[in-house]
Amino acid sequence: MDSQSRAQDSAPASRSLTSATVEPLLTRDFDARPALMHERLRSQHGAVAPVDLLGVPVWLVLGYAEVLEVLRNDQGVWSKRVTDWRALSEGRIPADWPLLPTYGGHSCMFQEGRSLTELRAAWSAGLRPFQDRSRPQARLLEAEVRRYADELISVMGEDGGTGWADLSAQYARPLAILVCNRLIGFDAGNDEMLMDMWRLVDAGPDAAEALARLHATLSDVVDAKRRHPGDDLPSAMLAARPDYTVDELAHEMILLIGVVGELVGSLICLTAVEVITGNTGARAALAAGMLRETVNRVATANPPYAHLTLRFATADTALGGTHIAAGDPVMLSVSGAHNDPRFADAADPSSVHSSRAHLAWGAGPHHCLGDELATTLVTIAVGRLFERFSGIDLALPADQLPWRSSPIVRGLRSLPVRFQLHEAPDGDDATDSDASGQRETPAEASEGSERSGSAISRLVRMLLRQGN
Template sequence: MTTAQHRLDPAGGCPHAANARMLAEGPVAAVVLPGEVEGMAVLGHDTLREFLAHPEVAKNARHFTALREGGIPPGWPLATFASVQGMTTADGADHRRLRSLVSRAFTTRRVEELRPRIAELTESLLDDLERAAEENGQVADLRRHFALPLPMGVIGELFGVDAAHRDRLHHLSNQVVATDITPERSIAANRELAETLTAFAAAKAQDPGDDLTTALLTARDEDGDRLSHAELIGTLVLMIIAGHETTLNLITNAVRALCAHRDQLDLVREGRADWGDVVEETLRWDAPVSYFPFRYPVRDLTFGGTVIPAGTPVLAGYSAAGRDPAAHGADADRFDVTRPRRPDAARHLSLGHGAHYCLGAPLARIEATTALGRLFTRFPDLDLAVPEEQLPRHASFVGNSVRTLPVRLRA
């Protein structure tokens, strides 16, 4: 089976209409990436589940044919996803080694120990949100004052990142994941991010603390080839950026969904669903990451009736898989917090599947459920201050959310 090429819009926007058009043609689509780079996207839920766990699908960019042959232009906006050295670009023993260094910080037990601190930080940020609204005619940007500083604060404390540097790291992360950025800005942002994290790691080496960055530095010092400098910086890029961006989008998208579906919010208040149900349905219905780069077949492989040639850069289409009618039924477009879990598979794939399943999933879930529960308990009439269609979208087809979320806290 062959598929027509679809040009992914570098400016991002809401992905769901385009996803539906591509899905109607099949579970795998040929796509054109920025810079006229040809790739593929796996969109169907069951096909994506198979693809993510396939033993002959690699993450290391040495399998990326166009990159290996010099066909990728300097400043390509997606270069970091291929070139950063860390868990997301490692396979086999290298992946297990890198993952083991940080996994103990994200076990269910360790995350549960963070619950009181997450609750404390949530309450403090709700105070900040209320003050911001009082100073601005009862309207405040929930994303800026609440959805961002909560996961950024938690991941910052885990890695020992001073609060004064968190806003800059968030700004740089937005630049790194943007798909409409110019080559010059992309190169500058990646350079500054690497320099910032290198300086941070050097300062932490001089003044160690009880944090995961110190633990990573200790592991590197104890065994010179256990964690290289590039792997250290790559791990920090992954954990600090991905550790807050995904949860930021998750909280933002959940609030938008509940404001647009007050009947679903009522189900939670009536005890017919809980905040965990809201989080899981949001992950399915409006995935925080739309298309995640990259994986590469190590030989020609067939998925969903379509051959993906060896060395092709492939995107994991999480937002499309979440609304795949073949997996979730004819009402896959409907936000339903009581939607039953499929007996044969996960409710969604938005946190990954297989060896690269999101290490921070337990932390993201506890942050999101705590945030939503406290938010709507304190402000039960909270609603959007502008129509949904007026909310500015991310300038990226990787992250899936809006840039601001103005809300009224009270009717």
């Protein structure tokens, strides 16, 4: 019996979070090899460990069963409402704590009960046309994403068929931003708005000012969509929930930009790395034409949301052999759960069989409603990459790739590669059919083509100029 199992079989440990000895979660070792830190914490504490999150003590949940228990919340003892955080209500969280602005948001991510149900219903209705692949909106979006991908790849190869590129800055993140632009229904010519989306996702020194400008721009967009609905996400969400205020829906669109920009952009890069290096069965799955399974396998091995935003106990409870007091914050570690021996040892990681038991999309009342769309976007992006490149190799050893330091996102700061391009894209794959084999109409192809090319070229060139 391992230490984690022994801890769970005993009575709940009566440890006070405020008096527990905690060590910093975010260190260089964690950035480079989080699995080793999770393993050490698990051996010392079991499924639940006290850690220091940028100066604030929290419980880090590492066990797969325990993470799933909190996500499902069958007993109703876990809340994402920041008002249930005891230390915050007692004034013990510094006003300048770096993560505090995240928890001041008004999106559905931090709602519970009836409000959560209503907001998620609007999201579900809004996303349905774009991720139900029998719908024309979904077919058109997939065709446009292919065009975005092909244009980005072509820009990378403008100086010749071989070269060097940063797949994060020149492919994955621009592609995710262009998808956000399309879903929100922005004017494709609004270059400054595209750059503000980049600044927000990049989380650099300009992010706060970019967020303020984006909120103002999104408020104008939502107001315009209320008066003149379009074939886009905010219009569909307004149709499902007409009593949205402009401010509420603007915050939901900011949530979209953050999730798509971070999660989809990171997962494209992580999947590309796994395929290039041949890890976790990804290359075998790709070679077998199982692109969606490739994404699932990568999300299991290296989930882009390594940790989830805080939840708070609404009553005293026990979790994984640890007593959690009412008001205590817990952070769910998806990467820790996936490395839990009780989960990781259950299947051969080199197998190409299904790995959909992963928690990268969450579970329970807050599970990601756009998981099918996100998987489709990553599948298309990675598929086009390896169809267009005849050769692609990492420009650095895999263990020297630079990781972002973040308590939430497990993503690469950059992904330098050496590449060799085929002479031209496969026209049939690039423009005529979607991943389900359904052909887009000439009208759909023409409409998408006119919208995409110039905006993509401008965006890529602006980003490259900013990076120099």
